[in-house]
Amino acid sequence: MAPKRTPSLPAGSAAFAVYWDRATxxxxxxxxxxDLDDLPKSPDSWIGWFQYALKRHVRRSARSRAALEVPPPDRNPSGSQKELKDAGAxxxxxxxxxxxxEELLDQVERAIVDDRVKAGRMISxxxxxxEAVVAAIGETRSxxxxxxxxxxxxxxxxxxxSRA
Structure with missing residues (x-):
């Protein structure tokens, strides 16, 4: 069996794996x-929008992030996708x-440490x-x-x- 190849990333980039619940x-x-239709300077790609949401969230204080009170998503029952599908889960x-x-991922990591040290929150x-995305969704809705x-x-x- 051939070893798994890790795709190379552009210099200055980092891989950021995120668990997404379908609703979010x-x-x-x-x-x-x-936002693409409403804001003249909206990012022209979803990943750009996501990065902008992360940057805004990083700039919030640990106390401000904690005040958002975004609950973690409900997780699926454990098991492989096939097992879950077969069970009707x-x-x-x-x-x-x-x-x-990379710089953004470093900022996210520092903010997570700040949340733990300054607000007593341990988050992934x-x-x-x-939380960053839920806050951005809330701003768009408002x-x-x-x-x-x-x-x-x-x-x-x-x-x-963009239509804006």
Missing amino acids: WDLSRSAYMA PLDGFTKTHVVP RSQFAR RRGRRGLPPAPDRLPNRPR
Whole structure:
């Protein structure tokens, strides 16, 4: 059996694996599409939107992040995807690896340590990312008011044009 190859990343980039629950994943995609249409300087890709959400969350204080009170997602029962599917259990969550700037990942790691030291919170990278995204979704919802979030398409377009 050949050894698994690790894809090489561009210089200055890092792999950031995140556990996504389906609801947060779908809402993040909807918020990205809404921001694309509403904000003139919105990132032109979902990963850019995600990185912007992480940067905003890193800039918050440990106390501010704790005040958001974003509960962790419900996790699926344990087992392989095949076992869960055969048992009729929901397959709501998944892990996806994103490529982010190393500097941003370092900032996330420092913020996680600050949360532990200054706020007594022990959270994972995935929970930090989820909190950042939930906060960004909340900001988009507040800005849009009654218009709400549009449903995201099954596949997001690659670098769509902004309407803003």
